[in-house]
Amino acid sequence: MKIVHTNEAPQAIGPYCQGMIVNNMFYSSGQIPLTAEGHLIDGDIKEQTHQVFKNLKAVLAEAGSSLESVVKATVFIKNMDEFPLLNEVYGEYFHTHKPARSCVEVARLPKDVLVEIEVIALVKE
Template sequence: MKVVQTNAAPAAIGPYSQGILVNNMFYSSGQIPLTAEGVLVEGDVQVQTHQVFKNLQAVLTEAGSSLEKVVKTTVFIKDMNDFAAMNEIYGEYFSVHKPARSCVEVARLPKDVLVEIEVIALVS
């Protein structure tokens, strides 16, 4: 088991890592719309979703993987009324390759953000 950490994504804000490599699989922690410097990105769910994907790409790259190798995502959304808007941006990142996905509305997310996404991916 190997811890994945990159300065190109926000540092963990608690007792966890950005991700873990086990054999040829990468498991990310949920990414929220913080910049690599830890600044919360203001804006609607689409703006926040773009930042989440920027963070996911950074940790995937550090792990030796990519969005094209993601097998499963879990999306946590503050308001299911934002689903279509979030899904539009999500589709920009997963247009050809479409991993399995779960999406759930939650009562609250860290720092009161609108969206959090975690991934499981293959590592080559």
């Protein structure tokens, strides 16, 4: 196992790491719309989702992977009524490569954000 850490994404806000590599697979922790400096993006679902993808790209790059290597994404959304807006942004990042995905509405997310996304990806050998 290898712990993945980058200063290009927000630091963990609890007792966990940004991600782990096990057997050429990267497992990310859920990313929320915090900047690398730890500032919350206080925008709508689209703005928050763009920040989440910026964070995911940073931890994936540190792991030696990329969005094109994601095999599974799990999306947690505060309000399923905003699903079409989330999907619009999600499609900007996964337009040709479309990994498996789950999306669930949750009662509350850390820091009361609107979206959190975690991914599993292949790591380049």
